[in-house]
Amino acid sequence: MSRYADELIREAESGEKPLILTDSYSAYSVLLNSRYPKQRVVTNDRNFAEMLKDPYAHGVDYILVSKKIGAVLQIIHETYPALYEEGADWAEPVKDFDGEWRLFRATESTGSPHG
DSSP states (O other): OHHHHHHHHHHSOGGGOOOEEEOTTTOHHHHHTOSOGGGEEETTSTTHHHHHHSTGGGTOOEEEEESOOSSSOOHHHHHOTTHHHHOBTTEEEEEEETTTEEEEEEOSOOOOTTO
């Protein structure tokens, strides 16, 4: 997953490097193996909660979400409980990683009451 995400970032135009939002609690090994940590929005970032409310409106390009629910604190699952299994009208699936993780592209504003 880290290599795939790093390729997305590396191949992007220099001024257009994508931001990837994920829960740091479940994705710690992915984050540790990333060559582009500044292109990640993680749980500990002070603006994470605000960006999660409406990723697209806040410049987030991708959301990486784990299949596991309840093993650890997972704010993405709490906010969007159907995202992993069903997707969302505001996010398109990009890649499935062995049925354990899915990467979605934020395509429009969530329009949710969260935002």
